[in-house]
Amino acid sequence: MKNVKRIFIYVFLSLAAIVSIFPFLWMLVSITNKSVDVTQGRLLPGTHLIENMKTLFSTIDIVPALINSTIIAVITTVLTLLLASLAGYGFEIHRSRGKDIIFNILLLSMMIPFAAIMVPLYRMFGSISDTAPLIGIDSLGAVILPTATTAFFIFFFRQNTKMFPKDLVEAGRIDGLSELGVFFRIYMPTMKTTYAAAAIISFMNSWNNYLWPLVILQSPEKRTIPLLISNLGSSYSPDYGVIMSAIVIATLPTALVFFLMQKHFVAGMMGSVKG
Amino acid sequence: MKKFYLMLLLVVGMVVLAACSSGDEETSEGSGSEGSSSVDTITAWAWDPAFNIAALENAKEAYNGDGEYEVEVIENAQDDIIQKLNTGLSSGTTNGMPNIVLIEDYRAQSFLQAYPDAFHPLTDVINSDDFAEYKIATTSFEGEQYGLPFDSGVAALYVRTDYLEEAGYTVEDVTNITWDEYIEIGKDVKEATGKNMLTLDPNDLAQVRMMIQTNGSWYVDEDGSTPNLAGNESLEKAFETYKKMMDADIAKIVSDWSQFVGAFNSGDVASVPTGNWITPSVKQAADQSGNWAVVPMPRLDMEGAVNSSNLGGSSWYVLNVDGKEQAADFMLNTFGSNPDLYQTLVEDIGALGTYSPAAEGDAYAVEDEFFGGQQLLTDLSTWTDEIPAVNYGLHTYAIEDILVTGMQDYLNGAELTTVLEGVQGQAEAQLK
Numbered sequence: 001m002k003n004v005k006r007i008f009i010y011v012f013l014s015l016a017a018i019v020s021i022f023p024f025l026w027m028l029v030s031i032t033n034k035s036v037d038v039t040q041g042r043l044l045p046g047t048h049l050i051e052n053m054k055t056l057f058s059t060i061d062i063v064p065a066l067i068n069s070t071i072i073a074v075i076t077t078v079l080t081l082l083l084a085s086l087a088g089y090g091f092e093i094h095r096s097r098g099k100d101i102i103f104n105i106l107l108l109s110m111m112i113p114f115a116a117i118m119v120p121l122y123r124m125f126g127s128i129s130d131t132a133p134l135i136g137i138d139s140l141g142a143v144i145l146p147t148a149t150t151a152f153f154i155f156f157f158r159q160n161t162k163m164f165p166k167d168l169v170e171a172g173r174i175d176g177l178s179e180l181g182v183f184f185r186i187y188m189p190t191m192k193t194t195y196a197a198a199a200i201i202s203f204m205n206s207w208n209n210y211l212w213p214l215v216i217l218q219s220p221e222k223r224t225i226p227l228l229i230s231n232l233g234s235s236y237s238p239d240y241g242v243i244m245s246a247i248v249i250a251t252l253p254t255a256l257v258f259f260l261m262q263k264h265f266v267a268g269m270m271g272s273v274k275g
Numbered sequence: 276m277k278k279f280y281l282m283l284l285l286v287v288g289m290v291v292l293a294a295c296s297s298g299d300e301e302t303s304e305g306s307g308s309e310g311s312s313s314v315d316t317i318t319a320w321a322w323d324p325a326f327n328i329a330a331l332e333n334a335k336e337a338y339n340g341d342g343e344y345e346v347e348v349i350e351n352a353q354d355d356i357i358q359k360l361n362t363g364l365s366s367g368t369t370n371g372m373p374n375i376v377l378i379e380d381y382r383a384q385s386f387l388q389a390y391p392d393a394f395h396p397l398t399d400v401i402n403s404d405d406f407a408e409y410k411i412a413t414t415s416f417e418g419e420q421y422g423l424p425f426d427s428g429v430a431a432l433y434v435r436t437d438y439l440e441e442a443g444y445t446v447e448d449v450t451n452i453t454w455d456e457y458i459e460i461g462k463d464v465k466e467a468t469g470k471n472m473l474t475l476d477p478n479d480l481a482q483v484r485m486m487i488q489t490n491g492s493w494y495v496d497e498d499g500s501t502p503n504l505a506g507n508e509s510l511e512k513a514f515e516t517y518k519k520m521m522d523a524d525i526a527k528i529v530s531d532w533s534q535f536v537g538a539f540n541s542g543d544v545a546s547v548p549t550g551n552w553i554t555p556s557v558k559q560a561a562d563q564s565g566n567w568a569v570v571p572m573p574r575l576d577m578e579g580a581v582n583s584s585n586l587g588g589s590s591w592y593v594l595n596v597d598g599k600e601q602a603a604d605f606m607l608n609t610f611g612s613n614p615d616l617y618q619t620l621v622e623d624i625g626a627l628g629t630y631s632p633a634a635e636g637d638a639y640a641v642e643d644e645f646f647g648g649q650q651l652l653t654d655l656s657t658w659t660d661e662i663p664a665v666n667y668g669l670h671t672y673a674i675e676d677i678l679v680t681g682m683q684d685y686l687n688g689a690e691l692t693t694v695l696e697g698v699q700g701q702a703e704a705q706l707k
Binding site for chain 2: 122
């Protein structure tokens with residue numbers, strides 16, 4: 001009886017695995033096929049890989065787009081980690097009368113969809129474009145700023161800080177560390193897993209962010225990877241082999257970041273549940 | 276505590292609303308800049324590198340005016356252009372907006388109406404008599420010509436001659452027919468070859484749109500905004516025809532573009548009724564060369580319907596921002612008055628314009644081996660001139676979203692008049 005149950009579980013899990021892995025498999029197979037084979041649903045690897053890569057790198061500016069995406073994702077992640085952890089730390093460790101009200105307002109802001117604030121945001125950036133071109137329309141700065149930290153990450157850090165031993169803060173203070181000293185020398189090293197988890201989420205969000213970069217970036221040389229891929233599919237007769245190749249390349253960095261930090265990520269997520 | 280949260284929610288809600296409304300308010304003020312400062316570089320947004328972008332690059336080469344400025348061509352996906360234009364124009368800042376933009380004809384009226392001062396009229400710049408009549412209706416607004424008509428979306432029936440032959444038909448048998456005749460032929464083809472006659476996508480009623488335009492009808496009335504669904508005889512006929520196709524089991528169901536292209540590339544269907552811009556995709560399957568022909572679109576079996584229709588197609592618009600004079604100058608000296616440019620367009624990229632003087636050129640007369648030596652471009656141009664002009668109005672895609680569910684109800688057995696009255700009610704409520 002136990003064995004039957006086991007077999008059933010394995011069959012179910014295998015099916016689920018196939019369903020979730022199939023799109024990836026198809027993507028990987030498709031980069032080796034001609035566009036016409038892709039539309040015909042060919043599932044076997046072909047011989048067109050090198051041609052697809054050649055077309056991709058010779059006709060499409062994928063390298064600048066990768067560089068732009070990397071710059072934006074790295075800066076956003078660093079800013080997010082720093083700002084959100086400072087805020088989360090402050091909310092949890094320090095006592096203040098109004099902090100719960102402010103925190104609740106922050107949480108409520110998570111419920112406003114981005115599309116609702118996009119037009120006013122665009123207007124704001126439009127009005128500073130002439131005085132501060134570095135963060136105006138069509139600048140990487142304008143992509144980074146609105147997502148530099150979000151209520152979600154502050155919430156994430158606050159929840160995780162709940163399991164941070166407060167005695168350590170006291171001990172640090174007694175030993176003569178400043179408040180920032182406590183934060184950087186004690187809090188940060190202790191909370192490594194939380195930082196890793198937040199880093200992955202933030203990096204992926206930023207890397208995959210589509211709507212805001214789309215409206216705020218105008219010149220082709222400033223495009224990020226998702227915008228570039230969206231363009232590739234816009235043609236009346238798209239080259240699916242090349243599109244798939246671009247998507248594979250675009251997926252690699254997030255996959256890399258995830259696998260590098262996987263161990264910490266899982267620990268960090270567990271932590272947030274426990275907290 | 277509950278009260279507190281309610282208050283909080285209220286405050287946040289008000290802030291959001293205020294933010295939205297202030298964005299709208301400024302639209303007219305910001306975008307209506309009347310200054311005429313010239314610029315060194317004008318930008319143009321379009322989609323599809325093989326088609327529209329290539330056309331712009333050709334236009335840069337062909338420019339024969341004396342303006343001194345650079346033209347920067349920027350490629351964006353069509354949906355992306357719509358998103359960017361809507362955000363930019365409704366925020367009221369002209370910062371980052373292009374000088375020239377390509378807009379699909381179905382969407383043109385809604386842009387012209389929503390942002391009345393954002394576009395620069397071309398009434399005095401181009402001669403609208405030079406262009407196909409049906410394009411003028413969709414590119415002008417309140418008596419002003421705003422768009423420069425570009426590609427023809429003339430629809431045609433692409434047929435597999437080898438499959439037809441197998442079923443005992445010739446190309447003549449499918450030329451200038453009605454949809455009902457088409458379905459009968461489709462049944463025979465399916466019986467003889469086992470292949471479906473066409474593809475249908477339940478989420479995209481392009482088929483219905485093409486059918487009703489053969490009879491000069493559309494989803495909306497002449498005014499462009501009142502839904503014209505219940506009691507619209509052409510639409511009723513189109514719905515009935517669509518159902519007949521499903522009942523006759525001659526349609527392969529597809530759910531997206533790649534399946535649609537895949538179906539005829541892999542030889543699964545015997546015909547493709549669609550816009551002429553599909554030609555490059557059909558030719559993609561080089562092994563099918565010589566097995567295709569293109570014939571006029573079937574018409575609805577009604578008095579007054581013609582064997583010509585349209586699907587898609589788009590036009591150029593000049594935005595009312597700095598550099599609009601140069602942008603208008605560029606448009607005039609390229610797409611607006613240069614027949615030679617249109618010759619290169621058909622030769623190099625197969626883009627069929629709607630500039631009538633161009634159709635006489637040699638490039639249009641070329642015989643296409645893929646289509647058995649047919650003078651495809653000449654044929655398509657002839658059919659372009661016969662497309663019934665309709666006002667696409669403001670809500671083509673909004674109404675189509677409603678119609679898609681109506682169509683499903685009808686296919687599932689609901690009464691046609693009830694269905695159309697239902698969608699009419701929905702459309703009226705939604706589009707007020």
